[in-house]
Amino acid sequence: MAETADVVVVGGGVNGISIACALASRGVKRVVLLEQGALASGASGRSSALVRMHYTNETDARLAWASFPVFRDWVELMGGPPVFTHTGFVNVVSPPYADNLRRNVEMLRGIGVNTVALTPAELKALQPFANVDDVGAAAYEPDSGYANPAETVEGFRRRAVERGAQVRQWTAVTAIRRREGRVIGVDTAAGAIDAGAVVVAAGAWSVRLCREMGLRLPARPKAIDTVVVTRPPALRDPHMIFIDNVQGSYFRPESGILTLVGVPCQEWDIDPDTLGTGLPPQSATQGAQILTQRIPAMEQATLSRGYRAFDGYSEDRHAILGRVEGVDGLYLATAFSGSGFKISPAVGACMAELIVDGEAKTVDIGRFALRRFAEGKTADGPYPYAPRWDQVEPPAQGA
Numbered sequence: 001m002a003e004t005a006d007v008v009v010v011g012g013g014v015n016g017i018s019i020a021c022a023l024a025s026r027g028v029k030r031v032v033l034l035e036q037g038a039l040a041s042g043a044s045g046r047s048s049a050l051v052r053m054h055y056t057n058e059t060d061a062r063l064a065w066a067s068f069p070v071f072r073d074w075v076e077l078m079g080g081p082p083v084f085t086h087t088g089f090v091n092v093v094s095p096p097y098a099d100n101l102r103r104n105v106e107m108l109r110g111i112g113v114n115t116v117a118l119t120p121a122e123l124k125a126l127q128p129f130a131n132v133d134d135v136g137a138a139a140y141e142p143d144s145g146y147a148n149p150a151e152t153v154e155g156f157r158r159r160a161v162e163r164g165a166q167v168r169q170w171t172a173v174t175a176i177r178r179r180e181g182r183v184i185g186v187d188t189a190a191g192a193i194d195a196g197a198v199v200v201a202a203g204a205w206s207v208r209l210c211r212e213m214g215l216r217l218p219a220r221p222k223a224i225d226t227v228v229v230t231r232p233p234a235l236r237d238p239h240m241i242f243i244d245n246v247q248g249s250y251f252r253p254e255s256g257i258l259t260l261v262g263v264p265c266q267e268w269d270i271d272p273d274t275l276g277t278g279l280p281p282q283s284a285t286q287g288a289q290i291l292t293q294r295i296p297a298m299e300q301a302t303l304s305r306g307y308r309a310f311d312g313y314s315e316d317r318h319a320i321l322g323r324v325e326g327v328d329g330l331y332l333a334t335a336f337s338g339s340g341f342k343i344s345p346a347v348g349a350c351m352a353e354l355i356v357d358g359e360a361k362t363v364d365i366g367r368f369a370l371r372r373f374a375e376g377k378t379a380d381g382p383y384p385y386a387p388r389w390d391q392v393e394p395p396a397q398g399a
């Protein structure tokens with residue numbers, strides 16, 4: 001006889017484990033999370049894990065703002081070692097986007113975020129080693145920082161298990177079963193599990209898993225490249241986190257003397273099962289150019305290492321969250337588009353509220369529903385920045 005669960009969560013990244021934790025915390029008795037490999041073996045384990053609130057759309061900003069205290073007050077709220085490193089954060093844009101940035105800062109302040117818009121001269125006073133010649137404005141968040149991804153996932157796992165959830169690693173879901181318009185469970189190599197609700201939180205694998213059950217997700221897996229350098233002695237003290245919209249990149253300090261930089265990469269439709277971890281040879285040079293453009297003294301930095309990872313990117317670069325209309329009991333928390341770490345605590349809360357109470361209350365996630373694509377809507381905000389060239393989609397293979 002098949003095992004029975006109330007909710008099966010597919011995927012043990014930061015979002016799947018946060019959802020399992022939130023469901024168990026809301027009293028759902030039989031929560032089973034199934035992870036095909038080790039927890040955090042997908043995007044989450046290699047995430048740069050910036051924890052900031054600056055977004056150009058209000059839903060993401062509210063999810064990040066609702067999540068922020070969980071990272072900051074992790075020891076009190078979640079137990080275990082702290083996961084958050086405070087650094088301060090700036091988001092810089094070129095002059096044509098300065099007005100949009102100021103409007104977005106107003107939107108964020110309206111939500112309650114501690115943030116101000118800076119002129120280039122004010123940014124220079126804050127980070128004297130920065131080149132601000134090509135900067136039109138910067139949004140400053142003094143409280144932001146970054147998290148330790150592995151410790152975050154482990155903390156959610158610990159709390160989920162304490163609250164009664166079962167977390168099974170090395171257990172791939174081979175199929176999501178449905179009958180007459182509703183989900184009835186999943187198949188795994190270790191046997192079937194009957195369940196009235198299934199949450200797909202399978203990161204870059206979600207597209208394939210959903211396709212196999214006849215559901216097309218408007219999302220594609222994309223590679224993400226990261227280079228890590230050792231800062232020169234002149235920059236020994238950690239700098240703030242920069243999201244550099246002028247260059248379409250970001251960088252942050254990492255454990256003392258290292259700096260980690262995101263290198264734009266245009267590798268779409270990768271198979272997450274076969275992706276190696278090596279970087280293309282030009283990535284180190286690109287990373288160095290990005291850093292040196294913003295902080296000239298980084299010219300003396302030395303390459304430490306680099307790695308390739310991936311995430312699922314939706315058509316409008318915002319997550320797909322919520323129920324699937326026409327398939328009762330099927331829920332999606334996926335396609336986080338390179339930005340799903342910092343919002344994971346609120347994603348867990350919202351998905352648990354939706355499944356248990358029928359409505360997400362922590363944040364209204366209606367704009368992130370799958371149906372927006374069929375309705376021709378986007379979750380974008382009204383004041384965007386320059387499009388990132390690495391996020392411009394090539395035609396799908398075979399199209």
Ligand SMILES: Cc1cc2nc3c(=O)[nH]c(=O)nc-3n(C[C@H](O)[C@H](O)[C@H](O)COP(=O)(O)OP(=O)(O)OC[C@H]3O[C@@H](n4cnc5c(N)ncnc54)[C@H](O)[C@@H]3O)c2cc1C
Binds near residue numbers: 012171334
């Ligand atoms: C290099 C890099 C830097 C990033 N930087 C940031 C950042 O600074 N801030 C930020 O907010 N976000 C960032 N992101 C994005 C963020 O890390 C991801 O959006 C987030 O981790 C996605 O979490 P997830 O749980 O949805 O997916 P994943 O972590 O990919 O987890 C999905 C899991 O599902 C499992 N799985 C797949 N198929 C199955 C199956 N059939 N059965 C069972 N298990 C299955 C996989 O093994 C995997 O462990 C970054 C991502 C990368 C790669």
